Amino acid sequence: MHNVAVLLSIGRHPVSGRARRAATDAQALEMALAMRPRRLTAIHAGPAADGEALRAYLGMGLERLTLLHLPEGSDPVEPLIAHLRQFDPSLVLTGRQAEDGEGSGMLPYLIARGLDAAVVPDVVGIGSADTPDSMPGAVDLVQALPRGQRRALIATGRLIATVHPSAPPARASAFGPARRGVIEPVAVQATADLFLPDCEHRPWRPKPKLMRVKRGGSALDRLKAATESKSGKGQLLVNPTAEAGALAIYDSLVEQGMLP
Structure with missing residues (x-):
């Protein structure tokens, strides 16, 4: 692999x-460092105030990082596309979704459209194809599927891969390299993001779970059904013998369908 670019964000x-x-962006950088490409560039688009948080990426072993200086509230898509066209990478790695800001997960697809590149989502492994009949520049990919399944792929041409959270974890950031690394600011032209001002910004919270309430009955019965905790079906064993404990565990596994 000749030229590899990694898009990094602030988490x-x-x-x-x-x-x-950002966790998945750090995993993307870990994947890129393990590939040992001929040329590796790391890019972040955002305000100059993001510089200190970016040093955690430099602590992973990067010597320098490019910071596309954008005013607050700017759209990073076009500046990233223009910068990537100059670098002309054969592979672009990035996280699946940002931890801050809009976090729509659309950035890799918009950049792929601007670069006329293919997108492979949820990658957990990557390497150069080494089969005798593989095309020059082909890349072996391992893609995460639901329920822990994996799928092997071979891709050619310009490629943008988003990294799944189950990819190999990122290495720890060392303080010394983080301070010695260089952040290169680059002034770029950017337009304001017209979508963000219309959005309501608030901390993310998990959706509340709906409570199952019995229909019918009196108001007191419905209140008890909504507030009382369900009693478990287990049994309490006090100082059981080894045989009695083993039998209770076996019965529980059979009841849960884990044993025939």
């Missing part, structure tokens, strides 16, 4: 809300 810690490296 948010789920508890403290502090800026940090």
Whole structure:
């Protein structure tokens, strides 16, 4: 693999809300570093204030990182496409979805449309194809599927791959390389994102689970059904013998359908 680009974003810690490296973007960078390409470039598009949080990526072993300086609220798609055209990478790696901002997951597809490239989502493994009948520049991919399944793919041409969270974890960021690494700011022309001002910004929260309430009956019965906790079907064994404990475990596994 000759030229590889990695698109990096700023993440948010789920508890403290502090800026940090994005988890799947760090996994994408880990995947790119393991490939040992001839030329690797890391790109982030955003305000200059993002520089400190980006140093966590430099601590993974990058010598330099390109920061496309965009004003707050700008659309990063066109500046990224223009910069990638100059670099002309054969492979672009990025996370599946941003942890901060809009987080729609559409950025890889919009960039692929601008570069006339193919998109392979949810990649967990990547490497150069080494079969005798493979085409020059072909890439072996492993794609994550639902329920833990995996699919092997071979892709040719310009490719944009998004990384699945189950990909190999990223290495820890070292303090020394993070401070020695160079962030190269690049001034670019950008247009305002007309979609974001109409959006309501608030912290993400999981959707509440619907409560199953019995229909009919009195108001007191419905209130009890909604508030009372279900009692378990287990049994309490106090100082059981080894045989009694093993038999209880076996019966529980049979009841749950885990044993015939």
